[in-house]
Amino acid sequence: MDPRSRQKKGRSCSSPGSAGSRSMPPHGTGRLKSVKPGSLRSRQWKRFLKGPDPSLLEEFYVPALAQAIRYDRCCAYFSSSALAAAARGFGRLIERLEAYGEKAPRPAVRLVVNEELPEEDVRAMMERRDFSKLEALLLGRFKKPRELLEKQRLAMLGWLVKRGWLQVRVGLMRKGAGIVHAKFGVIRDEAGDAMVFNGSGNESAQGLVANYERIEISTSWEDPERYREYAGEFEALWSDHHPDVHTVRLPEALRLKLIKFAPEEPPVVEPSNALARQKAAMIWKYIVEAPYLPHGETACDATALVELWPHQGKVVEETAKAWPEGRLLCDEVGMGKTIEAILVLRRLMAGRGVRRVLVLLPAFLLKQWQAELREKGAILAPRLEGQSTLLWPDGRSKKVKDLPEALKEDLLLMSRETARTGANAASILAAEPWDLVILDESHAARRRKQEEGEFNTGTLLLELLRKLQLKGKTRGFCS
Template sequence: MGSEGKEPQLGLRQVTWKRFLRGPDAQLLDELYLPALSRAVRYDRCCAYFNSQVLAVAARGFGGFIENLLALGEGAARPAARLLVNEQLDREDLDALLATGDQALLIDHLLKQFKTPKAALEHNRLEMLAWLVASGWLEVRVGLMRRSQGVLHAKFGLVTDAHGDCVAFSGSDNETGQALTENYEELQLGTSWQDGEFVSYYRQRFESLWADEDENVAVLPLPEAVRQELIKLAPPVPPCELLRDKDSLVTAMLWHYLAAAAYLPNGEQACDATALVDLWPHQRRVVEDVAGAFPAGRLLCDEVGLGKTVEAILVLRRLLAGRGARRALLLVPAGLLKQWQDELREKGGLVVPRWEDGNLAWPDGRHESMLAAQALRQENLLLLSREWARLPDNRNLVLAAPA
């Protein structure tokens, strides 16, 4: 952490920038985001949807950027970073929002998309982004198409150093819901000292969008309720960039293999081996038989204490790993819903919500008010009370749910 008023020593001109870049996340990190943002004092970015993975993509290289802002102290611009995310609402909802200013539907839409990060790399990048938001150095706004149900597909960024030099980039970055390590981009770069027209175009484009001056795109501040949800991820101290040294890369490679092994042909043993419990010999035979017989049914009739619950969980793991099942509804006694939820997580590594009393409850304690019909539609794995499901009206809801 430097002293206040100290400017970053390195400028963007000290790097030889390629005109075109193509590659996965790690390669783009080394060739663009780390060298650019380690020299930056301002960063403007137009990216895709508001969700945890897209935001994590936008936060690549923020470690060096944070160090620069801390070195500048009060001399750093606020906001030093501006992030414009693009969203899509139904025509009626968008008209109501633009006419009345009521952001309730937009807030609900954004919060539903913002999930708790699962991967360490994604969590680290979101911590950096959230810390910048909480510190007032990053502002997020939301772009909505005014006259159509499409989205603004422009994805570009501008990095500016302490000397006023700028690197702009634009391209077909693949900001989807996939893992960050699988993200692949093709980018075109231009610098203010070699291609002023390229940089000027994207500078004017961003400023026009940010100021809500584009005739096709309405730009709104990120609703405060959503901003506060993002800030919850901010650590108490400035976070550091999680970099990928050799040991980290080997660990990541092994982890990704383990995650994929259960889905490979003849990966049944890997599926069992990566569960959080060791099978007894008789359980292994039961799991083999029941999973192999699917979609034909089997009744588990072991005596009490011989592990029928574990058998059922391990069968479910095999079927969900590309062996015939995409969705599963688990009907258990009402008094055992929480116990089954815990067993699924502790022994099978399966995170399964339970629905009861109008709420969807997750193993980590989160609750969401939700109708049973909605839970049955949207959750691929769900725990329900068998007593509730037996009631005639409820039985119809269960049968009407997607298979």
């Protein structure tokens, strides 16, 4: 006999926390023979998933809810966007529930959202059963959806509410301070098998288009203890028996507001955010092309991650316009010379044809400059550690066989101590010419002696810069 068939006989379905219960959920009423039973066991599920919304839809939400008959979810703050985030993958679930019709469980979907109220308001609300303050707060949070994707997902929720398949409860800390921050879900199929997932998510309106989320998944047949823990936690929240959290039914005004989003026909097609992605692509296309338009250089400043002071704006404009003539940035300490250089670099790389850039820095400033480029200029540039390792600020690394190979990078940060030595300087001079060389702490590039009227021998660093210019190996300097 198949071991799983013996397990079927021995399992109990009396408790919502019993792992792997093989019967219809307690509030279900049976199964239509014309509907093919869904089974969560029909697919191998990855333990960990991460990524933006589209990939999680394809790998988890849509295939899991396509097999589901019940879905419990503990969400974030109550808002239209948080509800829309909870509705990911609902198209196939609605299709299955519609096939069952009146025999589908009610509610099939239970959502717990959270809100924050002072302890005295929570106590008064529970004692007097006066939910007016909570209702006003929730109505204020329920904004008209601005994005099409959010509106389409709210239509799914509205349909489920209208059909009696969705109920929402609002969680409030019993002592007032804090919020119900747990984000997890339990998905069950008709046989009683279940999946549990928990993790972080961005449940904002923008997050619906390009959010990053990381979740951990387990199943009741492989990890029954974890399933019982989360299923029991949700039941305690839903039944208002949790020691730390009160839950109350969603006020009627909010329920009716959700129903208004319900379409005339069942929304069984999973909405796509393709339109939103196309819109974002159009905006980025404009940003890329903007520097080439009249006065387009200002787009580089406007899209930077830092706001320039007035004097910085003038320096950036003058220095960028002067290229390929070089400039010395000689402001006092603390006046933002590094930011000026980064914004000049953004302008030149975006609209002035600058491709090859070498940034020479004191060794102790390499990491700081790399971080500033990323945080202020949204520029990911590798730094050279030693002569054989390239490190990017996002954690990537690359081994190179020698310095000439490293110098093939179009944008490179390296220490001036490494650059100025004989063999390394020769490699820099032999590399493909640089459009721009940026030198920080440029006082290190100076004459060895200060004798008037004499072309004095310079430091190794000054000699390197002289040769780069005299041999036509760079088109411009900024220091």
